[in-house]
Amino acid sequence: MKTPLLVGIDIGTTSVKATLFDEGGAALRTFSDPYPTARPQAGFAEQNPDDWTSRVATALAQLSDGLQQGAVTAVGLTSQVNTHVFIGEDGEPLLRAITWQDGRAGTEAAELDAKVSTQERIAWWGAPLPIDASHPLARALWLKRHQPDLWAQTRWLMAPKDYCILKLTGEVTADPMTAFGLIDQSLAYVPHLLDLVPGVAERLPPLRGFTQSAGRIRSGLPLAGTPMVTGAMDAWAGLIGTGALRDGDCMYLSGTSEIVGLVSSTRHPAAGVVAFPTCEGITMHAGPTQAGGASLAWLSNLTGRAPSELSALVAQSDPHRPTPLFLPHLQGERAPIWDIAARGAFVGLDGSMGPADLTRAVFEGVASSVRWLLEALEASAGRPATSFSMAGGGAASDPWCQIRADMLGRPIRRLKTLDAGVLGAAILAGVGAGCFSSIPEAADQLIVTDRLFEPDPSRRERVDFLYDEYRALYAALKPFNAARAAFSVW
Template identity: 25%
Template structure:
């Protein structure tokens, strides 16, 4: 039986997921690589480390899966979004990649929005933030002009890996949407953006659908790893798009909440683009001619980890959260806002900081732990509310993935706060599964991603809303929303000191 390989090029590791035509996982492998922090707020990576990691993944699968070389038929990718890779005319890497979590570009973002903000939002459906690719290009133009003079190719991480595997350069629409250079509705590089910021259009790769074929595995690599037949390579998608595909987010009635270090509330969008005016991210999906919107909480799981490490380092997460179900919604009038590293949605504010509001002598460690979970979930509800009020969405169910799906009490809290059925993945494989599904669809194993999802994706029950708790949270949520405005001035005053 033939196999597809989904390669998930993340921030800290490359993960390979080998799957057969029935959706069965045949093998997996992971290879780590380092982050580079040359200065405060800088985050970089050597693109050559991604290639070494890919070789390690191939070597591992060749060793552990006896028929890897005989049955591998297709490869596709999921990639960390926004990170900038620049090559010269000989296709050589010119500098370390500037990653999505690099925040050196505040000045460039301010300039973009002041000079071109309305036009940028109309074209790309997003506002300029430090994570996006365009501000990073401007930073190189301004701070490394000699190097910029040598640039001839601009890629994103997964696309550089794809170039190494095939010898061709492409970028799919879902990743291109995160560069701030794509006309999202027209699905083409925006000449207006490129001309405004002096970026030659021939520096950018050919655009392609996520399940579109970009080439075949280069013969030298096939020979090295004992691959005996032609292996087709497919473009792949941005990590959030692939995560949505791997979670089966293929209809407007289903949302996804993902709680890792950061948190994401994501929704499928059809051909009719909503007008979020930059309040939410809006990107092309990995599904042809479709889109997805999402809001981001910068410190979701990070807030819980910070709280545990600071106030309960000797406890496990299970011990810390034991007993939260016995405390009524609202943690007896204790609220937490998870703005401990600033916030993204709905408040684009790098200066705001977190807070506990309503502390009194009755509150125990368990009250605080419950308040932290509620605050994280309220912050993600902010994104849900924008989708419901601006686009008129109604979510029949929400797929919970990541850390928030591991605790039954937190799942119940999500059902109650989102007022929606919560389901979980039977086997949570992340963006790598979405990448594998793109390869399987590209090979023609399935008519489309919906058909592929019916084979590759399955769910287990999570939680149903408790009407009494829903009513209580509906009263608490507007109070939570007031905390941002009440603490904004205080946070700004601290920054002025």
């Protein structure tokens, strides 16, 4: 087997991140470059696909600078999911990408959702999941209705990862997990579902496995000739990059949103979470919240203090001091409640509270949202989570990791490589290139633990109280938020 240098790239919600790894999982070089999200009107959230491709090309150039030809064995990509690019015959975008935060297709989603039975959902997706505004069929129907000329010009409907692969190699490909919501348990597109929006089926890329070839990087680009693999969407790349591959293992990715995935070969369909089809021998029950790191970023902007400064304030504060209760529903909420009308709240403020108290409340509120999600995942999986591996930018804060361990009542293993999606993409590339015989072998060799956070028993009563009140507050505010959403003047 080859001694690999591998590149993993993640086209995330806010930036492109990339790393050059050696055979022991050490990060030799890293790259990160942010890009904006445009919000031209209420409910819209768009990105320029050229922002992705230009940064991917720059990442490849910087990571390979000075290396001998062939030193990099393979390149893998992952990306945000439920972000969609409509591509013309010439391979160029027809409009800005519609991101997962975009709610413009809510009306179309509701119409499509009403046409799918609970039995069909469970048969296809393993759980009674809704078709929401981020579903590719809802997006396709929206474009077909509102910009029919662009729909007529559309050749491909793609995720960011697959669009970047197209630009790098000329290959049209997608993995089944990126296409989740359009596939069934056999990992194939569902004709009956696609028929709900005539014309979609012929615009979808062919499906390939995570480690299957997606061609080689084209001449004239950095690392030209280097093999690429189809890769996986962010949650699955993160799962692989955390090493959560066996029943009972749980990944926890803290980025813009919190993504939790529990591996279990048993299924008990539960509302609000995804029971993915078995892929690569892994059955993942997973769900994303809407605002994890996004909540801290919001507070940072509000207070004028950097997230790291806010975290340091919490580290110096009294963990038993009363804090407000925070709902992190700044743009609605996803798993497990899927309530687009939900809104954030601080409750219990008094004049003595300052930035440290508000930050602790944000940390606790986000942790509460994950505890609610974990309960749904354990119901779906029919078993408890026994091992937590954590990564993502939000995992860099020691106080936040401790609060999460306290709230969940479980030890949390923080990984040395926080960009688990980047590492997962590199692992898949290494397996596809023949550097490793299997995904588990690659994960065992490349994943390194940084620190273990144990729950503090003295905080059990406090976090249980906060969690119960968190759910009660959401229920109490739900009628108000629903009424508020009905008034466009708000």
